[in-house]
Amino acid sequence: MAGSMEIPAKGGFNFDLCRRNAMLEKNGLKMPGFRKTGTTIVGLVFRDGVVLGADTRATEGPIVADKNCEKIHFMAPNIYCCGAGTAADTEAVTDMVSSQLQLHRYATSRESRVVTALTLLKTHLFNYQGHVSAALVLGGVDVTGPHLHTVYPHGSTDTLPFATMGSGSLAAMSVFESRYKEGLTRGEGIQLVADAICAGIFNDLGSGSNVDVCVITKGKTEYLRTHQEPNPRTYASSKGFSFAKGHTEVLSTKIRQLKLKPEVTEGDAMEEE
Amino acid sequence: MDGSHANAAAAAAGGGEGTQRTLNPYVTGNSVIAMKYKDGVIMACDTGASYGSTLRYKSVERIKAVGKHSLIGASGEFSDFQEILRYLDELTLSDHMWDDGNSLGPKEIHAYLTRVMYNRRNKFDPLWNSLVLGGVKKGPKGDEKYLGMVNMIGTHFEENHIATGFGNHMAVPILRGEWREDLTFEEAVKLIEKCLLVLLYRDRSSINKFQIAKITTEGSTIYPPYALKTNWGFAAFENPSQGAVGTW
Numbered sequence: 025m026a027g028s029m030e031i032p033a034k035g036g037f038n039f040d041l042c043r044r045n046a047m048l049e050k051n052g053l054k055m056p057g058f059r060k061t062g063t064t065i066v067g068l069v070f071r072d073g074v075v076l077g078a079d080t081r082a083t084e085g086p087i088v089a090d091k092n093c094e095k096i097h098f099m100a101p102n103i104y105c106c107g108a109g110t111a112a113d114t115e116a117v118t119d120m121v122s123s124q125l126q127l128h129r130y131a132t133s134r135e136s137r138v139v140t141a142l143t144l145l146k147t148h149l150f151n152y153q154g155h156v157s158a159a160l161v162l163g164g165v166d167v168t169g170p171h172l173h174t175v176y177p178h179g180s181t182d183t184l185p186f187a188t189m190g191s192g193s194l195a196a197m198s199v200f201e202s203r204y205k206e207g208l209t210r211g212e213g214i215q216l217v218a219d220a221i222c223a224g225i226f227n228d229l230g231s232g233s234n235v236d237v238c239v240i241t242k243g244k245t246e247y248l249r250t251h252q253e254p255n256p257r258t259y260a261s262s263k264g265f266s267f268a269k270g271h272t273e274v275l276s277t278k279i280r281q282l283k284l285k286p287e288v289t290e291g292d293a294m295e296e297e
Numbered sequence: 298m299d300g301s302h303a304n305a306a307a308a309a310a311g312g313g314e315g316t317q318r319t320l321n322p323y324v325t326g327n328s329v330i331a332m333k334y335k336d337g338v339i340m341a342c343d344t345g346a347s348y349g350s351t352l353r354y355k356s357v358e359r360i361k362a363v364g365k366h367s368l369i370g371a372s373g374e375f376s377d378f379q380e381i382l383r384y385l386d387e388l389t390l391s392d393h394m395w396d397d398g399n400s401l402g403p404k405e406i407h408a409y410l411t412r413v414m415y416n417r418r419n420k421f422d423p424l425w426n427s428l429v430l431g432g433v434k435k436g437p438k439g440d441e442k443y444l445g446m447v448n449m450i451g452t453h454f455e456e457n458h459i460a461t462g463f464g465n466h467m468a469v470p471i472l473r474g475e476w477r478e479d480l481t482f483e484e485a486v487k488l489i490e491k492c493l494l495v496l497l498y499r500d501r502s503s504i505n506k507f508q509i510a511k512i513t514t515e516g517s518t519i520y521p522p523y524a525l526k527t528n529w530g531f532a533a534f535e536n537p538s539q540g541a542v543g544t545w
Contacts, residue, residue, distance in 0.1 A: 206531060
C-alpha cells in the first residue's frame with residue numbers, strides 16, 4: 025500500500041492505446057469513418073470589410089449527412105471563421121479559439137484582433153502536425169482594418185485578398201480569379217461570394233444545398249444564414265390530392281349492409297323508445 | 298514447377314517479350330478548352346509540354362486540323378497524340394481516295410477516335426490522351442456544329458463546351474455559367490481567354506503562350522501564339538505579413 029503511488033501524467037501525448045488500436049486493426053476491426061464537410065468556403069476583402077461565404081452540405085463518404093449545416097463559425101463579434109475538412113475538428117478548434125479570445129477580451133478590455141485568432145489557430149494546428157484536419161478561412165475587421173486569412177491543417181497561413189478552401193475551392197476560385205477586383209462595394213462583394221459558392225454547389229459533388237453569407241464591417245456584423253436557396257425542397261401540394269368523381273372507372277358495384285337489420289318474422293317488432 | 302508458373306504469369310502480365318505498355322505518360326500537354334459559337338467551333342490551349350515537373354517544350358502545337366471539317370486538340374502524352382495524327386492521316390487519305398464527293402465530318406472522326414481509344418484501353422495499352430474534336434459540316438438541317446471529347450479509357454460525349462485536364466475543375470464552372478448559343482467570335486474569344494487566364498494563374502504546368510483555333514464552314518484557322526495580360530497588383534500581395542507576422 026505504501027509503495028504504490030500514482031505517477032502523475034507528464035503532459036503531452038499519451039500513446040498508451042496505440043499498440044492496442046494497431047492490434048485491433050490487424051485483427052480486422054474497421055475504424056469508424058470521419059464525417060467530412062466536403063465543402064466550398066470562400067472569403068473576400070471588399071471596400072469596407074470582409075465577406076465570408078459557405079455552402080451547407082456535410083458528407084459522410086457518398087452520403088449527405090447534414091443537408092443544412094452551419095460552416096461559418098463565430099470567433100468574436102468582429103471575427104468569423106469558415107471551416108472545411110473534418111466537421112468535428114473545425115467545430116472543436118473554432119470553439120476553443122473563440123473561448124480563448126473571449127477570456128483574452130476580458131483580460132485586456134479590448135476588441136479581439138484577427139491576428140490573435142490566426143496565431144492561436146496556427147499554433148494549435150501545428151502542434152497536432154496536421155492530424156486535426158481543419159482547413160479554415162478566417163476573416164474579420166479590427167482596429168487595424170479588414171483582414172482575410174486561410175489556415176491549412178498543418179498550420180501554415182496565407183494573407184489574401186480573396187480565398188477559397190474545400191473540395192469546391194477550384195470551382196469557386198475560377199469565379200474569383202475571373203471577376204475579383206479591389207474596391208468592390210458591399211452589394212458586389214456579396215454577389216461575387218454567392219456566385220462563387222453556387223459554382224461550388226453546382227460543379228462539386230461534395231458541396232450542395234444553400235449559400236450562407238457573413239458580412240463583417242467596422243462595428244457591424246451581419247450573419248445571413250441561408251442567403252440563397254438554389255436547391256429548394258419541393259413538397260407535393262399542401263392541399264393534398266383531389267380525386268374528383270369520374271377519375272376512377274367503376275367496373276362493378278356490390279352493396280352490403282354492414283349493420284344487419286333484423287327481419288321480424290313473428291311477433292311484434294321491438295318498441296322504439 | 299513453381300518457378301515456371303511464376304515465369305509464365307510474369308510473361309503474361311508483362312505481355313510477352315516484345316510488347317510495351319504505356320504505364321506512365323512522360324511528355325504531357327495541358328488543358329484544352331473548346332466551345333461552340335455562332336459560326337462554328339473555337340478551341341484553345343497553351344503551347345507548352347512538360348516532362349514531369351520540367352517545362353521541356355514551349356512551342357508545341359496541340360491543336361491540328363483534320364480533313365476539311367474538323368479540329369482536334371489533345372492533352373496528355375504528346376507522342377500518343379502524334380501517333381493519333383498519323384492514324385487520322387491514313388483515315389483521311391483513304392477517305393480522299395474513294396473520290397466519292399463525300400468527306401468525313403467531325404461526328405465520323407469522333408466515332409473513329411472513340412473506337413481506337415476504347416479498343417486500346419481494352420488491350421491494357423492506352424493512348425494516354427484526352428482528345429477534343431470539333432467541327433462544322435453541312436448536314437440535312439444545314440450547317441451542323443459538332444463538339445465532342447474522348448479520353449484515354451474511351452469515355453466519350455458531346456457537349457456545347459469542353460475542357461480537359463485541369464480545365465475540368467477550373468474552366469467548366471465558368472463555361473457552365475457564361476456560355477450562350479449565339480456568341481460572336483469576339484465574345485467567344487473573350488470567354489475562352491477568361492478561362493485560359495484562370496488556368497494560367499492556378500495550374501502549375503500552364504504557360505503564358507496560347508493558341509486559338511477556329512473552324513467554320515469556310516475552313517479551319519489556327520492563329521499564331523500570343524500571351525495574355527496578367528494582374529498581380531493587389532494591395533494584399535504587397536506586404537502580406539505586415540499585419541500578421543509568420544504568415545505568407
